[in-house]
Amino acid sequence: MPTTSEEGPQGLSMLLTFIPRIFATLTTLLLIRFIIRAIYRVYFHPLSKFPGPKLYAATRIPWVISTVRGTRNDVLRDLHQKYGHVVRINHDELSFTDPDCWKDIDGHGTKGTAGSLPHKYWARYGTAPNGTHNIISTRDEDHTRQRKIFTPAFSDRALKQQEPLFVRYADQLVLKLREGVENRSDKKFDMVRMYNYATFDVMADLTFGESLHMLENDEYDPWVTTIFGGLKIGSWFGILQYYPWLWRAFKRYVPESVNKKRMDFFNHSVERVTKRLEKGHNTEGLDLWDLVLSQKEGRGLTRAEMDANSFLFMIAGTETTATLLSGLTFLLLCNPECMKKLRDEIRSAFASSDDMTMEKLAMLPYLAACVKEALRVYPPVPLGLARITPDDGSTIVGRFIPPNTTIVISQHAMYTHPKNFKRPTEFLPQRWLGDKEFENDERQCVQPFIVGSRDCLGKNMAYHEMRLLLAKLLYNLDIELCPESNHWMVGQKTYFLWEKQPLFCKVKAVN
Numbered sequence: 001m002p003t004t005s006e007e008g009p010q011g012l013s014m015l016l017t018f019i020p021r022i023f024a025t026l027t028t029l030l031l032i033r034f035i036i037r038a039i040y041r042v043y044f045h046p047l048s049k050f051p052g053p054k055l056y057a058a059t060r061i062p063w064v065i066s067t068v069r070g071t072r073n074d075v076l077r078d079l080h081q082k083y084g085h086v087v088r089i090n091h092d093e094l095s096f097t098d099p100d101c102w103k104d105i106d107g108h109g110t111k112g113t114a115g116s117l118p119h120k121y122w123a124r125y126g127t128a129p130n131g132t133h134n135i136i137s138t139r140d141e142d143h144t145r146q147r148k149i150f151t152p153a154f155s156d157r158a159l160k161q162q163e164p165l166f167v168r169y170a171d172q173l174v175l176k177l178r179e180g181v182e183n184r185s186d187k188k189f190d191m192v193r194m195y196n197y198a199t200f201d202v203m204a205d206l207t208f209g210e211s212l213h214m215l216e217n218d219e220y221d222p223w224v225t226t227i228f229g230g231l232k233i234g235s236w237f238g239i240l241q242y243y244p245w246l247w248r249a250f251k252r253y254v255p256e257s258v259n260k261k262r263m264d265f266f267n268h269s270v271e272r273v274t275k276r277l278e279k280g281h282n283t284e285g286l287d288l289w290d291l292v293l294s295q296k297e298g299r300g301l302t303r304a305e306m307d308a309n310s311f312l313f314m315i316a317g318t319e320t321t322a323t324l325l326s327g328l329t330f331l332l333l334c335n336p337e338c339m340k341k342l343r344d345e346i347r348s349a350f351a352s353s354d355d356m357t358m359e360k361l362a363m364l365p366y367l368a369a370c371v372k373e374a375l376r377v378y379p380p381v382p383l384g385l386a387r388i389t390p391d392d393g394s395t396i397v398g399r400f401i402p403p404n405t406t407i408v409i410s411q412h413a414m415y416t417h418p419k420n421f422k423r424p425t426e427f428l429p430q431r432w433l434g435d436k437e438f439e440n441d442e443r444q445c446v447q448p449f450i451v452g453s454r455d456c457l458g459k460n461m462a463y464h465e466m467r468l469l470l471a472k473l474l475y476n477l478d479i480e481l482c483p484e485s486n487h488w489m490v491g492q493k494t495y496f497l498w499e500k501q502p503l504f505c506k507v508k509a510v511n
Contacts, residue, residue: 034059041091046402052079052088063090064239070232070493073382076413085419086399093406095384096396097414099442104396105387105407106452118387118394118407120454124241128308129266135309135457136316146309147457149301153291154458161286163358165205166465170472172215173198174353177477177507188482190502191329193220195322198469200224203317207310208272209279209287223268227315230265235495269311277306288313317458319497320380321465326503327378328370328470330488331427333481333505338429342370343474353475361467369429371466375448376415377427382494384408385450414445480506 038058042048045057056062056079066072076095079087085098096105105118125137133139135146152158173194181187197214200221204212212221240247276289288310292301301309332339345366350356361367389405401407416424420442421431431438449456456462473479482504493499 045091047088047092047094047405050086050088050094051083057088057091060090060242064242067239068236070235070495070499073410073412073494076383076410077416080410080413080417085397085417089408090406092404093408094401095408095410095413097410097417097420097445098397099414099420099445101397101409102445102447102451104394105409106450106454108452116390116392116394118389118396118401121386121388121406123244124238124386128304128311129263130270130304130307132302132304132308134305134312136312136454143454145300146305147453149292150309150457153288154461156460158286158291159358159461159464161291162206165286166202166358166468167356169198169202169205169211169215170468171353172201173469174472174476176215176218177473178509181507181509187506187508188504189507191479191505192322192326192500192503195325195329195469196220196224196319199318199322199325199465200314202465203314204272206287206317207313208269209276209289210272223265226265227319231319231497232495232499266307266311269314270307273307273310313458316456317462321462323380323498323500324371324374324378324462325466325469326500327380327489327498328374328466329479329505330481330485330503331374331377332370333479335427338370338427342366346471346475350475353472356468356471356475358464358468361471362464364467364471365433366429367467367471369432371463371470372432372446373427373429376421376446377425378489378498379411379415379448380497381448382410382412382498383496384410411448420445476510478508478510480508482506 041059042054042057048057053062063072063075066075076087076089079089080095080097085096085101087095089095107117120137122137122139127133127137133142135143135150138146176197177189177194180189197218197220201211201213201215204210212224214221214224237250240250276287289306332342345364349360349364385408387407389401389403389407391403393403393405394401394407396407414420418424422438422441428435428438431441432443449459449462485502485504488501488503492501
């Protein structure tokens with residue numbers, strides 16, 4: 001009989017010989033599968049009749065790369081200008097910039113058609129760390145209930161009651177800049193930072209009954225810094241949702257330390273809500289919970305829903321407003337004639353800064369035009385929010401869209417599309433004031449707060465806050481753009497929002 005000592009090395013040698021062959025066979029099979037699937041997606045898929053680059057139809061790899069790099073907005077803008085208002089950006093995804101698509105994608109629909117509208121792509125919307133849906137991610141039946149509870153707290157009547165709070169922080173922003181002029185030799189400020197200080201302090205007071213004191217301390221709260229970093233990381237994690245098996249594996253094997261950090265971050269809001277509820281009625285002024293809990297319906301919120309929505313409001317109602325104000329400030333400084341016209345309108349409308357009210361500011365036509373034009377040129381949410389067509393498909397701007405197709409409205413690409421606007425990349429507030437040069441502009445397509453039953457609950461508050469902060473600033477101060485920020489908008493990356501660099505400006509007190 002042969003010895004086993006000889007068989008052992010021989011068997012190992014044969015195994016080592018077969019491993020590369022097995023690997024090569026598997027690689028070949030995967031490559032063949034990839035090619036066959038790519039051919040099907042490009043030429044035979046239900047979306048094959050829609051225009052777009054064949055590479056994007058064949059594989060998600062280019063889209064994933066642009067997501068990681070933060071260049072999706074640039075890609076969308078270029079694709080729409082090349083292929084038109086409807087572009088296939090993935091094998092199962094279409095992007096729209098048609099000015100009339102809003103009602104067919106996000107609208108209420110008509111009797112008998114509402115069920116055929118695209119609905120939110122729930123797989124792309126997670127839950128809060130406590131496992132509870134907020135007003136954005138909750139399903140329709142709970143959304144109606146939550147919205148009914150929160151709507152009175154964001155009404156014009158409620159905003160009028162809360163006006164002293166907004167005025168207090170607007171005045172504090174001006175005071176902080178005035179003090180800085182006196183104490184800083186360079187008289188230079190990062191306006192992105194200053195606007196973030198103000199909007200986060202406002203929203204914290206509205207949501208928790210106390211400020212984050214960022215304006216007072218002239219520094220970011222560590223919790224806010226974490227929010228900024230989380231937006232980019234969240235965008236990258238979103239890639240995993242394209243691959244369900246990978247997403248399931250990630251959720252299963254993610255280190256406990258990561259989950260703990262996420263929960264600790266969320267618990268910052270939970271602790272503040274607890275503190276606020278224990279306080280009872282806010283004797284220093286009305287806040288969100290005064291208005292919500294004063295209603296009979298308001299008591300229908302679970303504590304978990306309170307925590308999830310408070311967390312949402314602190315993100316959705318802060319960075320977006322600060323982004324628009326930063327962009328508008330830059331655009332005005334790059335267009336001195338617009339800055340002068342707006343400054344003159346504001347300063348001539350009021351005898352003093354103390355005379356400003358939200359109601360009076362809403363009546364200033366050039367201020368309204370400047371805000372609207374900034375929302376067009378630099379929308380805070382430049383990318384689309386995913387929806388998906390139902391099992392029987394949808395009809396969007398006269399075209400049938402097959403079932404289970406992901407749909408996005410790419411806002412920045414839509415608002416700067418040459419078929420929608422004349423001189424689309426220029427900041428021209430007069431296009432909103434009846435200038436005949438722009439009479440063919442598709443102005444109805446500018447919907448930064450979305451439309452339909454899922455439109456932004458806080459849009460009126462955002463408009464009032466933006467007008468008040470900017471008007472107080474321009475009434476009391478003259479602003480000059482520093483040379484290092486001359487190209488502030490160029491090359492900005494996009495994740496969920498714009499990734500902004502510091503906007504350095506010199507400030508001079510008027511009186």
